[in-house]
Amino acid sequence: MSIHLKQNDKDMAQIELLIRETPVEVDLVDRVISKYERNEQPQVVKHQKKWHYKVAFATAMLVSLLFITSFISPTMAATLKQVPVLSSIFRLAGDLGLQMADEKGLSTKPQTSVTQEGFTLSVSEVAYDGTRVSIAIERPYKEDQKEALMDCISNYNLFINDEPINSFAPSESNSISRFMYPGKDNASVIIEFSDLRNQGGKPFPEQFDLTIQAFVRGIENPIEIDIPVKNKVKDYVTLAPNISRQYDNIHLTLEKVKLTPVTTSITTRMVLTDNSTFTDNLTLLTMGIVIIDEHGREIEVIGGNGWNATNGNIHLDDLRYTPFESVPKTITLKPYIHLFKENEKGMFQLDKNGYPKIQYIPELEITIPVQP
Structure with missing residues (x-):
C-alpha cells in the first residue's frame, strides 16, 4: 500500500455522506463527524458585501446598455452571462457537470414561480441525465438579504x-436521499436526487412531472411548485x-459504469x-474511490448513495463524479481508506493542512476500457 495525502475540499463531504448513508449507530456517526469538525480548519474570509456591490453596479450598467441599443453582439451576450445576477445558477454553482448541462443545452429552464404570504420561490433550471436530477431554486435577490434561502x-x-x-x-431501509446545497449566491439553492435502480429500486421515467413541496420558516402552509422534467441526454x-x-477480506466488484456529459457514475x-x-x-464505511483516465x-466526486443491511x-x-471532458479510452478506479488515530477512536489522521490522510x-485497483 502507498500513503497519499489528499487535499480536496469535497473529501469531508463524501466522508459524511458515506457515513450517514449507512445504517450504523447514529451516536457513533455524529461523534465521528463532530470530532473532525472540532479540528481547526483554514479560515476563509469572503468580502461578500464589497463583491455584491460591484456586481450590482456592473449589472446596472449592463442593463442600461440594453435599453440604449437594440443590438447585442455575441461578445456582449457572453459578458452578460458572466454576471452572477443574470447568469445561470448551474453555470456558477461549482459543479462541472451542471455547467456543461447549461452550456450544451441539456437543461430546461421552466422559470416557474409561486408566491405565498409574500415569499416567492422560483425554479429557474432543471437538469436530468438519466442518473441524477438537479433543480435550481431561487428567490428574488436583495443586496441586504441576511438569511440565506x-x-x-x-x-x-x-x-x-x-x-x-x-x-x-428498493425498501424502507434503503430510501432515496435528497441533497440541498448552495447555488450561486445566498438567494439560491440546488436540490439533487438520484434513483437507486442499481440497488434494486425502480428507475425514474425518462420524462415526468415533479412536485416540490417546500416548508418555509414563518409560512404556515408549504409552497408547492410543479415542473416538468425530461432527460435531454x-x-x-x-x-x-x-x-x-x-485484498485481505475485501472482495470488490465494479458492477456498472455510466458516462454522460453531466455525470460519471459507478456502482x-x-x-x-x-x-x-x-x-x-x-x-470501510469511509472508503473512497479516485477515478482517473488514461492520462x-x-x-471530482459529487456524491453518492451507499447501503448495507444492519450487521450485513x-x-x-x-x-x-463530474464528467470527463471527452470519452476516455480507459478509466482506472483507485480505492483508498482514511487513516484513523490509533489511540483516539473515530479521529482522522490529518496532514499539516488539516485534511484527512488516505492510503x-x-x-483493489481496477482498469477497464471505455472506447472499443
Whole structure:
C-alpha cells in the first residue's frame, strides 16, 4: 500500500455522506463527524458585501446598455452571462457537470414561480441525465438579504407524477436521499436526487412531472411548485464490466459504469469474505474511490448513495463524479481508506493542512476500457 495525502475540499463531504448513508449507530456517526469538525480548519474570509456591490453596479450598467441599443453582439451576450445576477445558477454553482448541462443545452429552464404570504420561490433550471436530477431554486435577490434561502427552507418533499420519490426506492431501509446545497449566491439553492435502480429500486421515467413541496420558516402552509422534467441526454456510455478484485477480506466488484456529459457514475459491491460485518467499521464505511483516465486526469466526486443491511457483510455504493471532458479510452478506479488515530477512536489522521490522510489499496485497483 502507498500513503497519499489528499487535499480536496469535497473529501469531508463524501466522508459524511458515506457515513450517514449507512445504517450504523447514529451516536457513533455524529461523534465521528463532530470530532473532525472540532479540528481547526483554514479560515476563509469572503468580502461578500464589497463583491455584491460591484456586481450590482456592473449589472446596472449592463442593463442600461440594453435599453440604449437594440443590438447585442455575441461578445456582449457572453459578458452578460458572466454576471452572477443574470447568469445561470448551474453555470456558477461549482459543479462541472451542471455547467456543461447549461452550456450544451441539456437543461430546461421552466422559470416557474409561486408566491405565498409574500415569499416567492422560483425554479429557474432543471437538469436530468438519466442518473441524477438537479433543480435550481431561487428567490428574488436583495443586496441586504441576511438569511440565506437554504436556511429559510426547513424541509421539503418531492413527488414524481404525484407519487413520493421513495415509491421508487428498493425498501424502507434503503430510501432515496435528497441533497440541498448552495447555488450561486445566498438567494439560491440546488436540490439533487438520484434513483437507486442499481440497488434494486425502480428507475425514474425518462420524462415526468415533479412536485416540490417546500416548508418555509414563518409560512404556515408549504409552497408547492410543479415542473416538468425530461432527460435531454442522448449521447452516453454504459458498461457492465463486473470485474472483481480481492485484498485481505475485501472482495470488490465494479458492477456498472455510466458516462454522460453531466455525470460519471459507478456502482460497486463490496463483500467481506470472513465473518465480519460493516457495522461500526469506519475504515470501510469511509472508503473512497479516485477515478482517473488514461492520462491520469482525475474527476471530482459529487456524491453518492451507499447501503448495507444492519450487521450485513455486503455494501452497495452508487458514486457520482463530474464528467470527463471527452470519452476516455480507459478509466482506472483507485480505492483508498482514511487513516484513523490509533489511540483516539473515530479521529482522522490529518496532514499539516488539516485534511484527512488516505492510503491507497493497489490490490483493489481496477482498469477497464471505455472506447472499443
